[in-house]
Every structure is written in C-alpha cells, then in structure tokens.
Amino acid sequence: MRKIILAGNWKMHKTQAETLEFVAQFKPAIDDAPDDRGIVLCVPFTDLAILSKNLHGSAIQLGAQNVHWEETGAYTGEISAAMLNEVGVRYVVVGHSERRQYFGETNETVNFRLRAAQKAGLTPILCVGETKQQRDANETEAVIFQQLKEGLVGVDQSQLVIAYEPIWAIGTGDTCASDEANRVIGLIRGKLTNADVTIQYGGSVNPGNVDEIMAQPEIDGALVGGASLKPDSFARIVCFQ
Numbered sequence: 001m002r003k004i005i006l007a008g009n010w011k012m013h014k015t016q017a018e019t020l021e022f023v024a025q026f027k028p029a030i031d032d033a034p035d036d037r038g039i040v041l042c043v044p045f046t047d048l049a050i051l052s053k054n055l056h057g058s059a060i061q062l063g064a065q066n067v068h069w070e071e072t073g074a075y076t077g078e079i080s081a082a083m084l085n086e087v088g089v090r091y092v093v094v095g096h097s098e099r100r101q102y103f104g105e106t107n108e109t110v111n112f113r114l115r116a117a118q119k120a121g122l123t124p125i126l127c128v129g130e131t132k133q134q135r136d137a138n139e140t141e142a143v144i145f146q147q148l149k150e151g152l153v154g155v156d157q158s159q160l161v162i163a164y165e166p167i168w169a170i171g172t173g174d175t176c177a178s179d180e181a182n183r184v185i186g187l188i189r190g191k192l193t194n195a196d197v198t199i200q201y202g203g204s205v206n207p208g209n210v211d212e213i214m215a216q217p218e219i220d221g222a223l224v225g226g227a228s229l230k231p232d233s234f235a236r237i238v239c240f241q
C-alpha cells in the first residue's frame with residue numbers, strides 16, 4: 001500500500017525564531033487533516049533540535065536536507081546520519097537538484113548518501129528530474145533512468161521515497177502539467193522492484209494546483225519548496241482533497 005506524504009523542503013529559509021512562529025500557526029491549521037497522509041518538514045540543520053521538541057506528540061515528522069555517507073570524520077560542513085537521528089529526524093532529502101547543480105552532487109555520491117541514511121534507519125527522499133534543455137532534447141526518460149540506475153545500487157526500496165522534480169518547474173511557477181508528471185512518475189515506478197514506494201511530485205506545487213496534482217493516480221504526494229514556508233499555504237496543501 002503506497003503511503004501519501006506531503007513534505008515541505010524549506011531549503012535555506014527560517015531561523016529558529018521563525019520556525020517556532022511557523023509551528024505555532026501550522027499545528028492548529030492541520031488539526032483536521034485526514035490521517036491517511038504523512039506530513040514532513042525538511043528544515044535547515046539549525047532548526048532541527050528546536051523543531052523536534054515542538055513537534056512532540058504531533059503528526060508532523062522531522063526531515064533534513066542532506067546527510068553524509070561516513071559515520072564520522074574530517075568532512076567540514078557535512079552532517080552524519082547518527083547526528084540527524086539523535087535529534088529525531090526520520091526523513092532526509094538526498095540528491096536535490098540544487099545539491100547536484102551547486103555542490104557537485106553526482107549519482108554516485110547520491111547513492112552513498114542514500115545507503116548511509118538507510119543504514120541509520122532514516123528514510124531518504126531521493127530527488128530525480130531533468131533540466132529544460134534535457135526535456136527539449138527528449139532526454140527526460142534517459143536522464144531519470146540513469147539517476148535511478150546509479151542512485152539505487154544497493155538501496156533498500158522498502159525504506160525509500162522518490163520525488164520527481166523537473167528542474168525547470170522548481171521555483172518558477174511553471175508547474176509540470178499534472179498528467180505529464182503522472183506519466184513520468186509511472187515510468188519511474190516501472191523501474192522499481194517495490195511497487196509500494198511513495199513517489200512525490202515537486203516543482204511549484206501550491207494551494208491552487210495541489211488538488212489536481214494529487215488527483216493523478218501515480219502521484220503519492222508532494223515535495224514543496226516556496227509554498228511550504230507559509231503555515232496557511234502548506235496547511236492547505238497538506239489538507240488537499
């Protein structure tokens with residue numbers, strides 16, 4: 001049975017004070033959310049501990065945005081799975097296109113990070129997706145299949161979420177048509193050995209388009225950037241109909 005998961009990816013947004021302000025408004029706003037869906041906030045490292053304390057007893061689960069593959073060592077600026085575990089993290093975004101584009105993440109390092117996360121009991125959210133140029137050159141499927149092939153070596157598909165995030169749709173307001181996102185997600189599912197993997201769509205999801213996106217049969221949730229930063233807007237997304 002595929003689980004529905006709505007995850008906010010805050011990227012490099014919100015101080016601790018802003019995080020507390022968000023939670024105070026978000027918690028009551030999702031009181032009526034159906035309990036068939038998981039709700040995750042993937043926040044900056046500095047917000048994790050304080051958010052963890054404030055999420056106690058709520059349905060919201062904690063997520064991070066990166067994890068290193070080594071257990072410990074001289075890796076300035078990185079963070080280990082055990083460190084994330086200790087503060088209550090359950091999910092971690094791996095291979096986001098911004099990490100691939102700005103920080104040299106490759107399919108191989110994505111694979112290392114996925115396996116390290118799983119080894120520590122975290123559920124990674126693997127991001128895949130094509131650029132506009134690749135889409136225009138009809139390379140969408142080839143690019144995504146390669147990301148999956150190299151990224152999923154030795155990865156346990158029973159403890160995995162995948163997010164299809166077409167890069168051209170991220171932060172642009174230019175959402176991928178819901179039937180096209182559904183088609184690509186169906187193709188991704190065809191490459192997996194476990195039929196129950198949750199596959200999300202990400203890229204300019206907002207309160208105005210979430211119902212249509214979530215009505216698509218292959219789409220099991222959303223990974224939401226900009227629209228997850230405002231409590232009322234993310235609450236509306238979580239409460240999609």
Ligand SMILES: O=C(CO)COP(=O)(O)O
Pocket residue numbers: 009096165169170171172173202203204205223224225226227
């Ligand atoms: O990158 C994203 C989530 O990981 C999507 O960002 P936006 O929702 O701002 O387009």
